[in-house]
Amino acid sequence: MSDENLLSRRGLFMKIGFLFNGLVAAALAVPIVRFVVSSVTRGRAYLSWVPLGRVNDFPEGETRLATFRNPYVMPADGKTVDTACWVRRIEGEQFQVFAVNCAHLGCPVRWFPQSGLFMCPCHGGVYYRDGSRASGPPERGLFEYPYKVDNGLVTIQAGELPTPGASLALVGKKPPCQS
Amino acid sequence: MPVLKQIGEWFEQRLGVAAGIRESVEHPVPRSTASWWYVFGSAALVVFCLQLVTGILLALVYVPSASEAWSSLQALNHDVTLGWFIRALHGWGSNFMVAIVLIHMVQVYLFGAYKFPRELTWIVGIFLLLMTLGMAFSGQVLRFDQDAYWGLGIGASIASRVPIAGPAIVKLMLGGPIIAGATLTRFFALHVFVIPGLLIGFVCLHLLMVLKLGINEWPMPGRLVKRATYTAEYHELIRKDGMPFFPYAVWKDLFFAAAVLLAVAACAVYFGPFGPTGRPDPTIIQTVPRPDYFFLWLYAVLSLLPPSLETPALLIGPVVVIVVLLLLPFLSGEGEKSWRRRPIAVLTVLLVAVALGTFTRLADVAPWSPQMNAWSGAAIPQRFLHGTSALQRQGALVFQAKQCRNCHALGESGGQRGPSLDRVAVRLTQDQLIRQVIQGGGNMPAYGKNLSPAETTALVAFLETLHPPGQRPARDAARDLVLNESQDQKPSEQPAQTPQR
Numbered sequence: 001m002s003d004e005n006l007l008s009r010r011g012l013f014m015k016i017g018f019l020f021n022g023l024v025a026a027a028l029a030v031p032i033v034r035f036v037v038s039s040v041t042r043g044r045a046y047l048s049w050v051p052l053g054r055v056n057d058f059p060e061g062e063t064r065l066a067t068f069r070n071p072y073v074m075p076a077d078g079k080t081v082d083t084a085c086w087v088r089r090i091e092g093e094q095f096q097v098f099a100v101n102c103a104h105l106g107c108p109v110r111w112f113p114q115s116g117l118f119m120c121p122c123h124g125g126v127y128y129r130d131g132s133r134a135s136g137p138p139e140r141g142l143f144e145y146p147y148k149v150d151n152g153l154v155t156i157q158a159g160e161l162p163t164p165g166a167s168l169a170l171v172g173k174k175p176p177c178q179s
Numbered sequence: 180m181p182v183l184k185q186i187g188e189w190f191e192q193r194l195g196v197a198a199g200i201r202e203s204v205e206h207p208v209p210r211s212t213a214s215w216w217y218v219f220g221s222a223a224l225v226v227f228c229l230q231l232v233t234g235i236l237l238a239l240v241y242v243p244s245a246s247e248a249w250s251s252l253q254a255l256n257h258d259v260t261l262g263w264f265i266r267a268l269h270g271w272g273s274n275f276m277v278a279i280v281l282i283h284m285v286q287v288y289l290f291g292a293y294k295f296p297r298e299l300t301w302i303v304g305i306f307l308l309l310m311t312l313g314m315a316f317s318g319q320v321l322r323f324d325q326d327a328y329w330g331l332g333i334g335a336s337i338a339s340r341v342p343i344a345g346p347a348i349v350k351l352m353l354g355g356p357i358i359a360g361a362t363l364t365r366f367f368a369l370h371v372f373v374i375p376g377l378l379i380g381f382v383c384l385h386l387l388m389v390l391k392l393g394i395n396e397w398p399m400p401g402r403l404v405k406r407a408t409y410t411a412e413y414h415e416l417i418r419k420d421g422m423p424f425f426p427y428a429v430w431k432d433l434f435f436a437a438a439v440l441l442a443v444a445a446c447a448v449y450f451g452p453f454g455p456t457g458r459p460d461p462t463i464i465q466t467v468p469r470p471d472y473f474f475l476w477l478y479a480v481l482s483l484l485p486p487s488l489e490t491p492a493l494l495i496g497p498v499v500v501i502v503v504l505l506l507l508p509f510l511s512g513e514g515e516k517s518w519r520r521r522p523i524a525v526l527t528v529l530l531v532a533v534a535l536g537t538f539t540r541l542a543d544v545a546p547w548s549p550q551m552n553a554w555s556g557a558a559i560p561q562r563f564l565h566g567t568s569a570l571q572r573q574g575a576l577v578f579q580a581k582q583c584r585n586c587h588a589l590g591e592s593g594g595q596r597g598p599s600l601d602r603v604a605v606r607l608t609q610d611q612l613i614r615q616v617i618q619g620g621g622n623m624p625a626y627g628k629n630l631s632p633a634e635t636t637a638l639v640a641f642l643e644t645l646h647p648p649g650q651r652p653a654r655d656a657a658r659d660l661v662l663n664e665s666q667d668q669k670p671s672e673q674p675a676q677t678p679q680r
Contacts, residue, residue, distance in 0.1 A: 039355050040185050040347045046356050067462045076360035078246025079460040080328070083357075100464050105481065106332035108464035110551060115581040117627040121467040122333075123482040124547045124586070124596045126624050134624030159357040161332065165339030165346050 046072040046159040052097070055152050058089040061127060063111050066097075071159045083096060085145060086111055086118070087154065099132050099143040099162040106127065106163060109142065118142065140164070203390055203627075206430075207421035211397030213428035216290070218435035218626025219283035222384065222387075225436040226276045230314075231375070231444065233269040241321070243367035245459070247362035248323035270322075273315055275443050277473045280311050285528055291516025292395035294404045298508035300388040303381055305504045310378050312473070317370035319471050324455035329468035331358045340490045358461075367601055393417065394424075398516035399571045405513055467548070476538035482547040545597035549585040557584055557592035567644055577634045581626065591644075597623060604645045605620035605651035611653075612639045 006016075048071040058064055060139070063086055070081035085108075086098040100108040100117070107122035117134060118127040125136035132141040143162035148155055191197050240259055242251040253263035287293060293301035316334075319328050329671065331353070338352055339345040354361030396416055422428075453471070457463060471477050484492055518525050550557070559575055567575070578584070586596035593599075607615065616635060620624035630638065646652045 017389075020253050037351065039350045039353070039361070044356075061575045065464070068356055070359070072356065074360045075357075076244040076246050076364075077666055078244070078360065078460060079462075080245045080362075082460060082462045083355070084462045084464055101332060101336075104336070106336040107329055107468055108461075108466060110464060110583075112582045114554075114582075114629075116625065117582065117637075119549050119551065119582070119585060121299075121548055121551050122478075124549050126549075128624065128628075135622045136617065137482065137484075138488065139489075161335055161349070161353065161358060163336045163339035163346075163349055165341070165349065 033078070033143065046060070047071075047157055048159055049148070049150075049155045050158050051150075051153045051155045052087060053154060054084070054147060055089075055093060056152055058087050058095070058154065060089050060091050063088040065111070065153075067101075067125060068156070068158060083157065083158065084108070085158075086142075088131075093149045095147050095149070096145045097145040097154070097156045098129060099145065101162050102138060103140045103142055103164060104138040106161075108118070189639060198231050199433070204391060204425040205423040206393075207417045208394050208428055209396040210420045210422055211426075211629055212394050212399065213422070213431065215431055215435070216286055218432050219279055219434040220430065221628060222439045223276060223279045224386075225280060226439060227378070227382065229272045230269065233265050233272060234371070234375075235454050236265045237269055239370065243321070243364055245323065245363045245413065248321070248363060249455055249458055252322065252324075256344055256452060263452050263595065264447060265451035267450070269318075271412045271446040271450070272452040273318055274446075274472065275439060277311055277315055279439065280281055280308055281471075287363060287395075289518040289521075289528060291394055291398050291404070291518075291521070293508045294514070295406050295409055295492060295508075295512045297388070297392055297430065298512060300385060300392065301508050302505055303385045303388070307378065307385060309501070310374050310488070312554060313374050314378070315471065315473050315654065317366045317374065320363070320366040320453050321370055322453065323459050324453065325457040325459060325463065325466045326468050326470070328358060328459040328461065328656045329466065330470055331340055331362060333468070334471075341494060341531060341595060359581045371607060377665070395516075398518070400515070400517040401520045402516070404516060406408050457485055465551075467551070469542075469545075472539065475542035476535045478545075479538035479542040482545075483541075508520070544595075547593070549596050550594040553584040553593045554579055554582040559584075560590035563589055570637050571641045572643055573639035574639065577630070578641055579633075581638075583630065586623075587622050600642065600645055601605055602650075604643045605647070606641075606652045606653060607657045608656060608658070609639060609643060610658065612642050616642075 042053040047060050050068045050071055058066075065084055066087045067084050068083055070077075070083055073081050084100045086100060088096040088098070090096065100110075102120040102122065102125045104120065104123055104125045107120050108128065109118040109120045109125070111118050116128075116129040118131075120126070120136065120138075120163050123137050123167055125138040126134040127138070127142050130141075131144060133139075145158055146155035147157075212521065237255070240249055240255050240262060241252060252266070255266050257263070287301065316330075320331060335349045335353060335358070338348045339346055350356060352362075352365075354365045380551075393413055396413065457466060469475075481489065481493075516523055558562055559579060564572060565576055584593040586594040588595055588599040589601060603612070603634075613635060615621075615623065616630065616638060617625060619626040
């Protein structure tokens with residue numbers, strides 16, 4: 001009978017075996033975890049400038065629906081990368097480009113030119129023509145894409161689903177919130 | 180049948196499981212539990228098996244690709260022989276499974292079955308419930324249509340509200356910055372591999388504990404559970420009044436399971452498969468997304484909560500509910516089991532059931548949603564225009580053209596977001612009407628910038644006609660006085676507003 005504190009040959013090998021497996025598991029875990037969280041860690045390089053149309057496609061003082069293709073496309077994305085947005089040409093080269101996603105929970109808002117309101121079909125969020133909140137559950141105005149006019153083309157910086165949390169960074173500024 | 184017996188023995192010699200199986204199926208149960216109240220757990224298991232089988236069958240045809248999924252569902256519905264029926268079985272099976280799991284949970288709660296020594300069985304059951312709901316939501320995503328697309332958007336909007344980690348959670352959930360192919364494939368992996376694998380494991384654990392600890396005896400008022408004595412009492416009960424599960428109790432499970440399967444099949448045949456609704460094309464914004472029925476209550480809660488409470492309620496509410504459910508067996512692990520002496524438990528169940536039922540019913544009607552087509556589709560009923568002046572009719576036109584009807588009902592038609600205006604003239608004076616239209620308030624947008632003074636005058640003139648025949652419209656007595664005084668002083672000047680009817 002050996003001393004209980006004394007490590008037997010088999011016991012040592014078993015411990016080394018566990019240690020060996022642990023090391024291999026840790027080494028494998030690094031690429032696995034990196035793969036799983038890659039959609040988070042890739043950064044915001046997908047944000048890029050996409051054209052919506054010529055300036056004169058958008059009459060002054062009106063708000064029109066425009067569509068664009070998401071700048072970052074994977075082979076099996078199908079129609080999901082086609083995105084809609086509301087383009088309001090205030091005057092000249094002064095625009096506002098709103099995401100269709102309601103600032104409440106992301107349902108697509110519709111523009112009603114007669115009353116100058118955006119209305120959401122889900123929970124009844126309503127916004128004025130400048131995107132500011134009019135009524136309903138949203139806590140803020142519509143999300144706005146940054147835009148610029150480039151060689152007569154209206155281009156916006158897009159590539160991310162606007163959500164109440166993430167889009168503050170995307171937009172850079174919070175649209176005015178009335179009431 | 181000596182041949183069959185020989186074959187059986189050949190296997191038994193190699194597997195050696197017969198004794199264990201016999202012991203399991205013939206384990207003694209208290210006589211009182213051979214009851215129709217004890218059939219929901221096994222029914223849930225049977226529906227789960229149906230889901231596994233139909234799910235595998237659907238996977239033979241379904242293509243988990245954002246560009247193909249919708250068309251492959253159409254092919255299942257219309258081209259593949261009986262594809263529609265398998266889809267309908269799977270869809271209705273999921274509805275039944277959620278319902279039966281909830282009923283099972285209520286039964287277990289009311290019968291005190293979560294108390295000592297079955298705490299862990301209850302906790303595993305809570306995880307099974309969460310996984311069932313996870314299957315329901317991810318399954319709705321796999322039916323990759325407009326509801327699925329915008330439902331994901333709603334999920335992302337909720338997840339994004341988590342402080343600090345929100346944006347990262349959204350990207351992890353969507354598999355990228357937008358809802359696209361990677362989103363569908365990861366929900367496919369969840370729905371087909373991850374959650375079912377966990378479910379099977381947890382179901383086995385759940386069943387194992389039912390066998391090890393014995394089925395909960397019928398609760399008798401006054402027979403209290405005590406940690407020190409319960410196990411001995413239970414064994415004594417089984418010894419005195421027990422009988423083998425097979426065949427004394429199992430026939431009721433069999434009958435009920437068959438009835439449930441028949442009901443699922445009947446619903447599948449009669450109602451058919453769910454969707455898919457329109458193509459998941461984000462440029463089609465003429466859509467009114469609605470969740471499947473087990474999440475309708477949530478849809479209602481999200482509309483009815485005050486905006487400031489929404490984020491805390493969304494993020495903290497589920498955590499609190501889950502923690503309370505998990506802690507329940509530790510908070511009341513001993514004592515009375517019978518619902519007859521647990522009024523608070525009964526009231527809690529009733530309250531939750533009534534609340535969920537009410538919210539679901541409300542979400543079915545969705546009075547908070549504007550009716551997007553009411554302004555162009557729902558004409559003002561004729562009786563409201565009978566005998567009106569030209570100005571008032573002009574006002575009715577403004578009322579229709581400015582989408583007021585999307586939120587306000589007149590007669591039977593129109594939105595219910597705002598109050599019905601059938602009798603608005605009784606409630607608001609002319610000045611109040613003008614103020615409400617121009618400045619909005621009380622959840623109504625301000626129309627000041629979108630109405631010319633002439634339009635406002637006409638609109639208010641029309642609104643003032645909306646009162647029952649025998650009842651005079653509201654008026655501000657002081658205003659009459661002031662106007663009369665000014666008339667007395669300057670007889671040539673008329674009041675600026677339209678004359679009252």
